[in-house]
Amino acid sequence: MDLGHVPANHRTSPVRPGSGASARAGSAQHPPRVTSGPTLLIGLAKCGIAGCGCGMTIRTGKGGRYRYYTCNARTNRGATSCRCPSVRAEQLDELVMTELADRLFAEHELVPLLQQVLDTSSEARLRKQQEVEQCEERLATARSRLANLHDAIENGTVSSRDPDIAGRIKQRRTEIDALNTMARTLRQQIDVGPTRITPAAVARFGTIVRKRLLHGDGPTRQNIARAFIRTVTVGPNITITGDPQSLAHGAAAVARSKGVVPSFDREWCPIDHKDGHSNHWVIWAPLSK
Ligand SMILES: [Zn+2]
Known part of the structure; x- marks a missing residue:
């Protein structure tokens, strides 16, 4: 096995764009556990x-x-075709899940990350609101003319x-x-729109x-991974990326759910994640033993 080129204490940048430096060693709090469920990152992990x-x-x-997660080039053209490390599935799954939990979905990370969306929403x-007021003024004028x-x-x-x-x-x-x-229509948009993401x-x-x-459980974690992760790039370091818009949709789903816990899957996010959104969040983590 070809793991751990990077010292374990060499944790790089926290979530970006975000609230600033976070020096916490996230995954240390959650020891890896053996799981036999679905492999969570197939379709997301790439060399x-x-x-x-x-x-x-x-x-x-x-x-x-x-x-193990293994690069397709190694699988198809032999081990010499790429020097990408193969990684124990449980190790990578656990690393990605704990990094997400600690460095993306922790309140002090998530709120600043979504601040942009919240600000835009209030604008x-x-x-x-102004359009509704203009509409009401025009309505008053039309009614008095009638x-x-x-x-x-x-x-x-x-x-x-x-x-x-x-005719008049x-x-x-x-x-x-x-x-x-x-x-x-405007009032309905104000009521149900993403503006209620408090x-x-x-x-x-x-x-x-x-x-x-x-x-x-496995399927639950897999749903979360597919809903919020765009790519997991595997090398000496692991880079996880995703789209803040999918987070905003998730937060909106919770805001609308009024006590019922919503399920998150990709279907409620109408955005095509394959389109290059320049604005995305990134987590870097060293791949260590
Ligand atoms: Zn490769």
Whole structure:
């Protein structure tokens, strides 16, 4: 085995963008445990050796007792084709789960990371609020013009049979209907939009996900990994990346759930993660024994 090129104390940067330095040695608090569930990172793990970048598959070793993530190039073209280390599946799974729990979903990491989303949301909310107010002003104007037309008919100043007057009444009514619809839509957007991701909801979201990462069964942890991780790059160091937008969707799901614990899977995130989002979070961790 070819593990541990990097001293265990050589922990590199914390989550970015984030709250600043975090010197905690995250995984030390959670000793590895043996699991026999699904391999959590298939489809996410890829080789980190320059010029390779292949996906990783599972191979068994030691008479089938151990499972390893191995670079596809090594599997298909032999061990000399890439110097990417094979990694015990339990070791990598555990490392990634504890790094996520400690360095991404901990409240002091998650809240600043989502701050950008929260700020944007409150701006968007404010803009929609202003649009609702403008809508209501226009509604008031349209209603008073319609009332004036009706007054004029009542006073006998104009005739309701006048095609011009009938046309103007019809126009005002159409305008009022459209403005009512617009105001209703805007109010719905303000009510159900991601604008309700409060810091408290973010904290609750972090607690739920941490619990599942550290204590969930195999399928539960696999769901979390697939919902929030974009790539796990394996070399002498492990690099985990993901999209803050998927975190924002998760926090929004918790904010909306009102006590019911939501499940997280990729389906509720409509964003195509394969598109290069320049803005993503990154965790680096040394691959050590
Ligand atoms: Zn490789």
